[in-house]
Amino acid sequence: MTTALEVASAVRDPELPVLTLADLGVLRDVSEEDGRVVVTITPTYSGCPAIDEMGADLRRSLKSAGYSEVEVRLSLSPAWTTDWISAEGRSKLAAAGIAPPARIGPSVAGPVPLNLVPPSRQVACPQCGSPNTSEISRFGSTACKALRRCNACAEPFEHVKEI
Amino acid sequence: MSFDNAYESLLGHEDSHWAFGTGFSEALSGVNREFPVGVDREDIVAYCLMLGDDALIFSQRLSEWCSRAPELEEDIALANIALDLLGQARMLLTRAGEVLGKSEDDLAYLRDERDFRNVHLAEIDCGPGPGGDFGTTIARLLVFSSWRLALFSRLRGSADPVLAAVAEKGLKELAYHRDHAAQWTVRLGDGTDESHRRMQAGLERVWPFVDELFATHAVEARLTGVAVDPASLKSEVDGVLEAVLAAGGLSRPADTRAARVAGMAGRDGVHTEAMGFLLAEMQHLHRSLPGAVW
Numbered sequence: 001m002t003t004a005l006e007v008a009s010a011v012r013d014p015e016l017p018v019l020t021l022a023d024l025g026v027l028r029d030v031s032e033e034d035g036r037v038v039v040t041i042t043p044t045y046s047g048c049p050a051i052d053e054m055g056a057d058l059r060r061s062l063k064s065a066g067y068s069e070v071e072v073r074l075s076l077s078p079a080w081t082t083d084w085i086s087a088e089g090r091s092k093l094a095a096a097g098i099a100p101p102a103r104i105g106p107s108v109a110g111p112v113p114l115n116l117v118p119p120s121r122q123v124a125c126p127q128c129g130s131p132n133t134s135e136i137s138r139f140g141s142t143a144c145k146a147l148r149r150c151n152a153c154a155e156p157f158e159h160v161k162e163i
Numbered sequence: 164m165s166f167d168n169a170y171e172s173l174l175g176h177e178d179s180h181w182a183f184g185t186g187f188s189e190a191l192s193g194v195n196r197e198f199p200v201g202v203d204r205e206d207i208v209a210y211c212l213m214l215g216d217d218a219l220i221f222s223q224r225l226s227e228w229c230s231r232a233p234e235l236e237e238d239i240a241l242a243n244i245a246l247d248l249l250g251q252a253r254m255l256l257t258r259a260g261e262v263l264g265k266s267e268d269d270l271a272y273l274r275d276e277r278d279f280r281n282v283h284l285a286e287i288d289c290g291p292g293p294g295g296d297f298g299t300t301i302a303r304l305l306v307f308s309s310w311r312l313a314l315f316s317r318l319r320g321s322a323d324p325v326l327a328a329v330a331e332k333g334l335k336e337l338a339y340h341r342d343h344a345a346q347w348t349v350r351l352g353d354g355t356d357e358s359h360r361r362m363q364a365g366l367e368r369v370w371p372f373v374d375e376l377f378a379t380h381a382v383e384a385r386l387t388g389v390a391v392d393p394a395s396l397k398s399e400v401d402g403v404l405e406a407v408l409a410a411g412g413l414s415r416p417a418d419t420r421a422a423r424v425a426g427m428a429g430r431d432g433v434h435t436e437a438m439g440f441l442l443a444e445m446q447h448l449h450r451s452l453p454g455a456v457w
Contacts, residue, residue, distance in 0.1 A: 047250025073193025076328035137236035
């Protein structure tokens with residue numbers, strides 16, 4: 001029998017199916033208590049509509065692997081950050097044509113800085129590799145992605161935006 | 164594969180993969196929900212409704228722009244912002260509902276106007292219909308997100324674990340919302356004569372509702388260490404708004420205050436004329452078909 005952790009780690013994200021929940025960093029804990037599996041996940045954004053499906057997928061996968069009692073818990077703190085996307089997850093995103101987020105490091109204390117112009121980030125085009133890209137919209141097809149275009153090869157692409 | 168049914172072809176005969184009909188889970192399952200010692204739970208409920216209703220009602224207003232915004236990207240942006248706020252609202256209403264013995268849906272869909280505790284700024288009609296304009300909606304988003312961001316940055320230190328966690332999570336989202344509104348404000352203010360005129364008109368329209376944001380309510384005053392006193396946010400928010408308006412060549416409207424009823428406003432359940440229409444649209448499906456899911 002595969003361990004509960006292995007089963008839960010292999011479940012894919014419903015909106016970014018190239019990533020597993022472990023790659024995305026939303027799988028926070030898997031433990032077994034009295035023959036019951038308790039899985040803790042955290043939402044990427046407060047309104048992430050995929051969170052219910054993640055729970056349903058985890059329950060289904062664990063049950064078909066032989067774990068009859070599964071509880072999925074939600075954790076909000078510490079809040080998810082794109083820094084939790086694993087190195088492997090970043091490579092998988094890039095291979096799928098989605099630019100991975102830059103690392104932002106721990107949040108600093110004090111007032112949140114106001115950006116009157118979009119911050120100029122060096123996001124390389126996942127198609128041709130050119131660093132010459134620009135943001136079309138900060139908000140894309142899912143809460144966690146922005147839409148960009150490459151000024152060299154003219155391809156539009158998605159970018160998992162830093163949070 | 165049969166293509167008679169579009170969903171059937173998408174599913175590939177394996178519908179367990181899809182979320183249709185899985186329903187909503189508990190928004191707070193697994194989160195530490197102990198109440199701080201020595202605090203009146205009714206006050207925490209009232210406070211969760213205040214902050215939750217602000218997010219729910221403004222989310223409804225932003226959703227009205229979907230397919231009506233000036234460009235496709237903006238439809239998506241406003242819908243994304245609405246979704247973040249809806250998520251914040253769900254957690255806060257779930258917290259309140261646990262004490263009241265109600266679900267988040269009961270609170271969203273089955274309360275009457277007088278039971279909503281949102282500020283007037285969240286509910287007024289700023290478009291896309293004849294009640295407003297894109298510039299007005301951006302003005303409201305700028306004021307609302309600047310204020311809520313300042314509030315949430317302090318609420319992270321709340322003695323209530325749920326409020327602190329909701330604030331920590333929401334803060335990052337609000338930073339994106341505020342940047343989006345600030346960048347549009349500058350772009351419109353510093354654009355053509357027409358865009359400048361409409362952005363300034365939007366600011367004039369929402370400004371009478373700014374005063375209420377900083378008025379301390381009795382519930383907030385009683386919840387020392389749990390709630391944030393909104394009066395303490397004024398200088399930070401003023402500073403942000405000043406910086407944005409200056410960058411867009413816009414002027415700060417004169418401080419006026421929208422009329423109140425016997426000194427009461429949204430936090431007391433006294434709402435503007437727009438609120439009844441908003442609730443009718445938001446609630447009618449659930450009230451007509453109780454328990455409807457899809």
